[in-house]
Amino acid sequence: MTKLLEVMDLKTHFHTGSGVVPSVDGVSFDIKKGEKIAIVGESGSGKSVTSLSIMGLVGSPGRIEDGKLAFEGKDLTKLSKKEMRKLRGNEIAMIFQEPLTSLNPLFTVGNQISESIKLHQKVTSKVAKQKSIEMLEKVGIPRPDKIFSSYPHSLSGGMRQRVMIAMALSCNPKLLIADEPTTALDVTIQAQILELMKDLNEELETSILLITHDLGVVAEMVDTVMVMYAGQIVEHTDVYTLFREPKHPYTKGLMDSTPKVHMLDEELVSIEGTVPNPLSMPKGCRFHPRCQFAMDKCVSEQPELMELNDNHKVRCWLHEEKEVNLHDLVKS
Amino acid sequence: MTSLNHKETPYLLEVRNLKKHFDLSEGWFSRKKVLLKAVDGIDLHVKHGETLGIVGESGCGKSTTGNLIMRLLDATEGEILFEGTDLTKIKGEELRKKRENIQMIFQDPFSSLNPRMRVFDIIAEPLVTHGAAKGKQLKEQVFDLMDAVGLDRSYSKRYPHEFSGGQRQRIGIARAIALKPKLIICDEPVSALDVSIQSQILNLMAKLQKEFDLTFIFIAHGLPAVKYISDRIAVMYLGKIVELTTKEKLFQKPMHPYTEGLVAAIPIPDPTLRNPDGKIIVKGDIPSPTNPPSGCRFHTRCAYADETCKKETPIFEEKEEGHFVACHYPLNNGKGIIAEKPVLAERR
Ligand SMILES: Nc1ncnc2c1ncn2[C@@H]1O[C@H](COP(=O)(O)OP(=O)(O)OP(=O)(O)O)[C@@H](O)[C@H]1O
Ligand SMILES: Nc1ncnc2c1ncn2[C@@H]1O[C@H](COP(=O)(O)OP(=O)(O)OP(=O)(O)O)[C@@H](O)[C@H]1O
Ligand code: SF4
Ligand code: SF4
Ligand SMILES: [Mg+2]
Ligand SMILES: [Mg+2]
Numbered sequence: 244m245t246k247l248l249e250v251m252d253l254k255t256h257f258h259t260g261s262g263v264v265p266s267v268d269g270v271s272f273d274i275k276k277g278e279k280i281a282i283v284g285e286s287g288s289g290k291s292v293t294s295l296s297i298m299g300l301v302g303s304p305g306r307i308e309d310g311k312l313a314f315e316g317k318d319l320t321k322l323s324k325k326e327m328r329k330l331r332g333n334e335i336a337m338i339f340q341e342p343l344t345s346l347n348p349l350f351t352v353g354n355q356i357s358e359s360i361k362l363h364q365k366v367t368s369k370v371a372k373q374k375s376i377e378m379l380e381k382v383g384i385p386r387p388d389k390i391f392s393s394y395p396h397s398l399s400g401g402m403r404q405r406v407m408i409a410m411a412l413s414c415n416p417k418l419l420i421a422d423e424p425t426t427a428l429d430v431t432i433q434a435q436i437l438e439l440m441k442d443l444n445e446e447l448e449t450s451i452l453l454i455t456h457d458l459g460v461v462a463e464m465v466d467t468v469m470v471m472y473a474g475q476i477v478e479h480t481d482v483y484t485l486f487r488e489p490k491h492p493y494t495k496g497l498m499d500s501t502p503k504v505h506m507l508d509e510e511l512v513s514i515e516g517t518v519p520n521p522l523s524m525p526k527g528c529r530f531h532p533r534c535q536f537a538m539d540k541c542v543s544e545q546p547e548l549m550e551l552n553d554n555h556k557v558r559c560w561l562h563e564e565k566e567v568n569l570h571d572l573v574k575s
Numbered sequence: 576m577t578s579l580n581h582k583e584t585p586y587l588l589e590v591r592n593l594k595k596h597f598d599l600s601e602g603w604f605s606r607k608k609v610l611l612k613a614v615d616g617i618d619l620h621v622k623h624g625e626t627l628g629i630v631g632e633s634g635c636g637k638s639t640t641g642n643l644i645m646r647l648l649d650a651t652e653g654e655i656l657f658e659g660t661d662l663t664k665i666k667g668e669e670l671r672k673k674r675e676n677i678q679m680i681f682q683d684p685f686s687s688l689n690p691r692m693r694v695f696d697i698i699a700e701p702l703v704t705h706g707a708a709k710g711k712q713l714k715e716q717v718f719d720l721m722d723a724v725g726l727d728r729s730y731s732k733r734y735p736h737e738f739s740g741g742q743r744q745r746i747g748i749a750r751a752i753a754l755k756p757k758l759i760i761c762d763e764p765v766s767a768l769d770v771s772i773q774s775q776i777l778n779l780m781a782k783l784q785k786e787f788d789l790t791f792i793f794i795a796h797g798l799p800a801v802k803y804i805s806d807r808i809a810v811m812y813l814g815k816i817v818e819l820t821t822k823e824k825l826f827q828k829p830m831h832p833y834t835e836g837l838v839a840a841i842p843i844p845d846p847t848l849r850n851p852d853g854k855i856i857v858k859g860d861i862p863s864p865t866n867p868p869s870g871c872r873f874h875t876r877c878a879y880a881d882e883t884c885k886k887e888t889p890i891f892e893e894k895e896e897g898h899f900v901a902c903h904y905p906l907n908n909g910k911g912i913i914a915e916k917p918v919l920a921e922r923r
Contacts, residue, residue: 285771399860430632431837432861433840434842458770459844462842462844483846500770502802504799504838504843505843507913509803517741
């Protein structure tokens with residue numbers, strides 16, 4: 244698979260009245276063509292700011308301080324506002340958690356999809372309408388010609404999210420960024436939307452960057468996972484390896500505290516403590532105040548994201564000399 | 576005790592044919608009455624010391640049910656027997672006395688605490704209002720409660736905004752258990768929290784249940800949170816309970832097609848179990864509660880529906896011991912996500 248997007252040492256900080264918030268602090272990864280990749284992590288860990296940085300949508304007081312963003316080799320940070328706008332929607336599309344805030348209440352659904360098609364492709368209104376209805380049908384909207392002329396508020400949450408997906412996909416983007424696309428939806432509707440995204444990925448080979456805090460959704464959907472904690476990637480590997488043998492204590496904690504719906508006797512072990520205040524990040528490893536394995540070194544020195552092998556990266560001192568198994572470590 | 580309002584029941588709480596219809600008709604002269612049947616004839620009981628989970632998708636009537644039991648809303652019809660006393664029939668001092676035994680914990684720990692009160696006073700308030708303690712004794716009790724929910728005593732002089740969501744939920748819980756209530760209604764107490772914090776609160780609630788001999792009604796959107804803490808689970812759909820049984824049976828052998836779909840819709844946190852054959856996906860959208868489908872309300876989305884389902888409302892009845900279902904054709908296929916013989920559980 245060829246690299247579609249490369250993110251290298253991205254730093255996006257917010258300059259607030261009370262200090263600098265290092266929301267994204269040296270994040271690197273790439274997305275290949277047709278790949279489905281997830282970012283998971285707690286609230287405030289920097290998932291959304293990472294995706295907004297890629298889209299060129301970070302507003303004041305935030306700023307990309309450093310790093311490179313390359314899309315098919317083009318440096319995104321060097322593009323003009325106009326070029327960036329052209330890229331958004333055409334090559335990279337994004338859907339958000341709350342579809343109502345991203346749809347204009349004053350225009351019909353059809354108007355918004357066809358406008359977005361016309362903005363990016365030189366087609367007549369008639370063709371745009373035809374294409375819109377086709378897209379609505381593709382995302383499983385019943386009676387698409389009727390929905391075409393409805394206003395967003397008359398649709399249910401699930402329908403709105405489908406409309407957003409139809410709009411996002413209407414220009415055949417190469418990358419779809421979905422920021423918690425199902426968090427506001429009911430579970431039966433969530434299952435429909437996830438299924439839809441999987442189908443589209445297979446059919447159109449659209450790469451997907453999925454942002455979520457739900458490990459269940461991750462396990463169902465993606466090929467590769469990045470776990471973020473306090474603005475940094477702490478673990479990065481394929482989904483099977485991650486669930487079989489998490490190497491970062493935070494990842495393990497997250498798994499142990501996720502309800503196991505498919506087992507009768509489940510045990511919920513929680514991670515004690517709370518997410519650090521971004522204005523005063525802990526020294527050393529940012530997870531050390533909550534880590535059951537913390538050592539002296541963890542308090543004073545920050546670990547780098549180390550490569551265990553070419554498929555598995557982890558930011559933790561435990562594996563410095565040799566790879567250890569956390570399941571065994573807990574037992575002993 | 577007025578015998579008129581008292582009925583024999585072996586349960587701590589028994590709800591019979593409970594209804595709440597909201598009148599949405601506009602203006603005094605509107606010809607057509609528009610009723611939103613938020614809760615439309617439900618029956619359930621809660622045994623002393625257990626946790627009854629109530630799940631269902633948004634708008635199905637879970638909070639309304641909780642608020643009716645709490646008597647924050649007046650019922651349109653039905654009985655709410657708490658220790659045998661029908662709460663819908665009593666008022667004033669008698670109601671106030673009974674209500675001391677029922678407390679509530681809400682979803683949003685941000686808005687349910689008074690921002691101008693210190694943690695100490697928030698937790699102390701119910702004790703003070705009901706004259707349960709004062710002076711040195713009050714102080715001791717509040718500190719004991721803070722210990723019980725895992726809040727550092729040094730936090731007692733702080734205000735709610737200085738705390739994280741999880742800590743605020745701990746304050747809410749300390750306040751709710753202050754008067755040693757017999758029943759606590761928890762309306763989505765963990766939905767607004769991060770996963771790692773959710774498990775802290777769930778574990779805390781399980782611990783307090785043992786310690787203080789509490790009985791819970793635990794309301795949630797999805798099955799995962801409810802499954803961990805509940806003994807029995809009621810599944811609601813558009814104002815009705817469609818299935819009610821023990822959590823084991825519900826996950827191993829759901830009998831209602833909606834439950835089957837709800838269980839199948841839960842993403843399983845194990846990639847090796849992805850894409851099972853013939854995965855059931857409930858199609859379509861949740862219909863509007865102002866205009867629910869005829870007959871069985873689930874028929875517009877049910878894969879097993881036929882003509883009978885469109886016309887006749889199925890009765891909520893006990894099909895097997897302790898297993899209540901409202902369906903003309905209850906399932907018997909054992910298509911839960913936990914096999915009766917624990918195949919999945921053996922994997923690890
Ligand atoms: N406009 C802003 N001004 C100041 N700080 C901000 C702003 N936007 C984001 N941040 C901070 O950046 C950090 C990362 O935020 P981000 O929205 O990326 O989190 P997230 O991982 O998406 O969390 P969630 O799961 O809650 O959506 C947070 O500490 C947040 O407070
Ligand atoms: N005071 C009210 N007036 C009119 N309609 C109401 C009122 N309270 C609730 N409803 C309606 O009753 C139905 C049930 O609402 P309820 O809040 O009980 O649902 P819920 O199951 O708790 O949903 P959620 O999961 O979204 O909290 C909804 O359609 C709601 O809009
Ligand atoms: S570096 Fe130390 S504190 Fe950080 S996760 Fe690893 S063991 Fe825990
Ligand atoms: S009564 Fe009919 S429509 Fe309703 S759940 Fe049962 S089979 Fe489905
Ligand atoms: Mg976010
Ligand atoms: Mg509710």
